[in-house]
Amino acid sequence: MRKLLYIVLSSVLLTSCHKNEDYVAVDPFAAVKSTFGSNLDMNNLANYANQPVPAYITKFNGANNPITDKGATLGRVLFYDKKLSSNNAISCASCHIQAHAFSDTNVASLGVNGSTERHAMRLVNSRFSIESKFFWDERAASLEAQTTMPIRNHGEMGYSGTNGDEDFSALLTKLNAVDYYKELFQYVYGSSEVTEAKIQNALAQFIRSIQSFDSKYDTGRALAGSDNGPFSNFTAQENQGKNLFLTPPVFDATGNRTGGGLGCVGCHGAPEFDINPISGNNGIIGKISGTGIDVTVTRAPTLRDLVKPDGTTNGPMMHTGVITSLQAAIGHYGTINIAPGNTNLDPKLTPNGFGQQLHLNAQEVNAMIAFLKTLSGNNVYTDVKWSNPFPN
Incomplete structure (x- = not known):
């Protein structure tokens, strides 16, 4: 009886071994x-x-x-x-x-x-x-x-x-x-x-x-500990632009700026520079094609990486692509015209019921451009993990 049991077990083991020799593992990621x-x-x-x-x-x-x-x-x-x-x-x-x-x-x-x-x-x-x-x-x-x-x-x-x-x-x-x-x-x-x-x-x-958090702004913000005060790695012009961005403007009774900064932070909050959820239309109400107005546009991407590290734009701006430079973008907010039918214009752009008139000078525009360029990083453009995985 024992001899018979031994023979059966040996046969099973030999069969199992032969099966293992023929076994080929299936690669779960072959495709x-x-x-x-x-x-x-x-x-x-x-x-x-x-x-x-x-x-x-x-x-x-x-x-x-x-x-x-x-x-x-x-x-x-x-x-x-x-x-x-x-x-x-x-x-x-x-x-x-x-x-x-x-x-x-x-x-x-x-x-x-x-x-x-x-x-x-x-x-x-x-x-x-x-x-x-x-x-x-x-x-x-x-x-x-x-x-x-x-x-x-x-x-x-x-x-x-x-x-x-x-x-x-x-x-x-x-x-x-x-x-x-x-x-x-x-x-x-x-x-x-x-x-x-x-x-x-x-x-x-x-x-x-x-x-994208490897910009000149991020280096300065980490060193300074807050957005208040000058950043040690910024030029005087870049610090002036930052101050203009963060400081609210002062308006007279008819919407003309008489002091203060530009107050961009009211809609684009630092340090994320994201859009405030309660923002309204920014005054651009056209369409890419067709006629009529489009007052429902209230979302915006972060202001980070508006331009590449070399200062060239990442394409046109705004929902219509009508703005093609930082200078033009800043200029748009410099003079806000209340268009007929724009029932959704953000009230922050209409001080005292009038379209804001910031009366920007060339020094302020150049400072704002310099600051906005500090918000661009490098890694987002080249990191392989965000690139096309399909072979060319």
Whole structure:
């Protein structure tokens, strides 16, 4: 009996050994490696979740969808993938370009069925703001909601379900058949199924990870301990511009500035330089195309990285792209005309019921330009973790 048991056990062990010799491990990222090569290292993910943030930065949004390295990595792929458009030609990155602080040099970005209705907003530091709504008219209640609205737009990415477009469900079917998405969604969510909510969460994590805190301003702010007083690393002109930015103006009864600074901080709060959520229209009410006025525009990106480190612009400014230089941007606020029909003009621009007249001189304009240039960093334009993972 013992001999028989020994023979059976030996047979089982031998069979098991032979099976192990024939066993080939399945690579859970075979399709990812085949598609992206060394551009994505799933065993050594980039640091998205624990990037250093200066202690003086206190405004945050997105607590309900915290950034993870896994989620942001998937978001990066989605952000650059042209498969998210109906003709496989347009991605999020087509309109939000890293080399331009995730904006566009075109006034209106080109979509699958025409042009966008407003200029593409810069995405830098979108997480560091009190305002949690998105789009120029704040029609998206959150960044998560915003991420798939361009995909669902007929002109932009073409899964609108209108005007002959396929519905968004067709995109989900398409992505569910992509091998690298099966692997990535399984890795991030524990399920390979692609859903809109998962797409939204991953894209939002990637976008919120895009940050810029290596500017001349940040060096000065860290050394000074507050925005008050001159920064030791600033020139006299840059310090004058900072003072003008932070100091409220003094107006007479008819809206003419008689003293003080320019008070830009009233809408763009330092040190994040984000838009105040209660801001109204800034006086620019035109449209990129068509006629009529557009008074619903009250959102704005941070003022950080308005220009590149070399001082050249990251494309036109404002929702219409009508402003093409810092000098023109400052000049717009220098003389505010209350246009007929603009029922949403920010009251901070209409002291005593009149459009503000700042009566800027050349020295003040140049100082403001010098200060705004100190808000630009370097890393956001070149960091690989925010770059296109698809091979050229």
